[in-house]
Amino acid sequence: MRAARLSAVTAVAAVTALTAVTGCTEKSDAKDGDRVIAVTATDSKCETSKQEISSGHVELAIENKGSKVTEVYVLFPDDRVVTERENIGPGTKQRVTAEVKAGDYQIACKPGMKGEGIRQALKVTGGQVAKRDPRLDKAVAAYREYAQEQADATLPLAGTFAKAVKAGDLEAAKEAFAPSRLGWERTEPVAESFGDIDPKVDTRADGLEAGQKWTGWHRLEKSLWEDKKISAEDKTLADQLITDLTDWQKRVGKAEITPTSMANGAKELLDEVATGKISGEEDRYSHTDLVDFKANIEGAQEAYELLRAVAQENDAALVTELDKQFAALNTLLDKYRPNTSSYDFVSYDTVTEAQRKELSDAVNALAEPLSKLAAAVAK
Structure with a gap:
């Protein structure tokens, strides 16, 4: 679910709460100023302090001086995503660390989280990126395998859902809807990195671009629960x-995956929860938000666990805090499913505002240290 699908009011409220703890106080972990690109985003501009940098780790120090919630991307020439930071509220700051090889890129700011964005060219010079810790190479390989496994497992589950829809079996289609989304939600940042797939399968009505036909899960969700017919x-x-x-x-299998993209992807999954699931806007017709919520957390935790050994060596206090907050959030989520070995969560429309606030606080408590994971593995 692209965060651009949030209503403007909800998005501002959500990101203000999130960036209050993750954006404005975070210190730079770059080893020197030469590795930092300041990005100043407004409603009409995307200004960058550098247009050329040498290959290796780079840190974007982003400030949103506009009136709209924005997103900032580093993009390959074909619009695949190197890294991104979504839901940057007005008047807030965010930092994101990425690994870049020599080549031509673009930095894009998307005020209002719509359209192609305002773009600046970025040239990365130099040869191969310095050899990294072999444990990180193993982590990347393992995560690539995990992402493929999730995609492979999604197809038969989605097939069951599609078969029920085509048979006109309303109840069977409803039953199959949430399970069919688990693998996607666990690895959504990888899917989103391609740019063109997510809008086809996971867009909500309020996230459509001009001229875009509404397709995918949420279009069918509306038919099943709101229209009550196929x-x-x-x-x-x-x-x-x-x-x-x-x-x-x-x-x-062709996705560009690095240790920092894994870490940033984990943070993006938490942002998905904070800005879509907590509000109930993600699965607004079926109210199966907690299933997606759990899948997002599982995907974030998988990436973290694969990077944990290196992060432990570089920042033991961060790992201690992440272990604590992942455990606390998972324990809290378990309150909303009678059987913790299944994904049979309660309908989200039965979750009270006070309970949603408790969930939101737990997500924010995890998102703050998780935003530092990429910098920890880049040291």
Whole structure:
């Protein structure tokens, strides 16, 4: 779920709470100023302090001086995502660490989290990125395998969902909806890195770009729970969902994955929870938000666990805090499912405002230290 799908009011409220603890007080972990690119985003500009930098780790020091929630990306020439930071509220700051090889890139700011963004060219010079800790190479390989496994497991579950839709079986389709999304939600940053798949399969009505046809899970979710009927078009959309998810499955192995992209992806998954699941806007018709919530946390924790040994060596206090906060959030989530070995969570519309606030506080408590993981593994 691209955070751009949030309503403006909800997005500002959510990111203000999140960036209050993660954006403004975070210190730079770059070893010197030469590795930092200051990015100043407004509603009409995207200014960068450098247009050229040598290969290796780079830190973006982002400040949103505009009136709209914004996103900042580092993009390959074909618009694949190197790294991103979404949901940067007005008047707030964020830092993100990335690993870049020699080549041509673009830094894009997206005020209002819409469109192609305002772009600045970035040239990265030099040869190969310095050889990294072999444990990090193993972590990348393991995470790549995990992402592929999640995509592979999604296809039969999505197939069950699509089959029920095509059969016109409303109740069976409802039952299959949430399970079909687990693998996607666990590894969503990898899927989003391609740029063109997420809008096809996971966009909500309020996140559509001009001229974009609404397809994917949430379009079908609306038919099942709000319209309470399955149309001929829905059956065609079910086939399209499988086509698009198969495209994702085939492309996962080609994703650009680095230790810092794993760490940043874990943080992005927490942001997904903070800005979509907590508000109830993600699965607004089915109210299966807690299933997606749990999958996001599982995906973030998988990336963290693979990076944990190196992070422990570089920042033991950070690892202690992350272990504590992951455990606390998982324990809290377990309160909302009768059987902790299943994904049968309560309907999110039964979760009170006070309970949502408790969940939000737990997410923020984890998001703050998790925002420092990329810098810890880049040391």
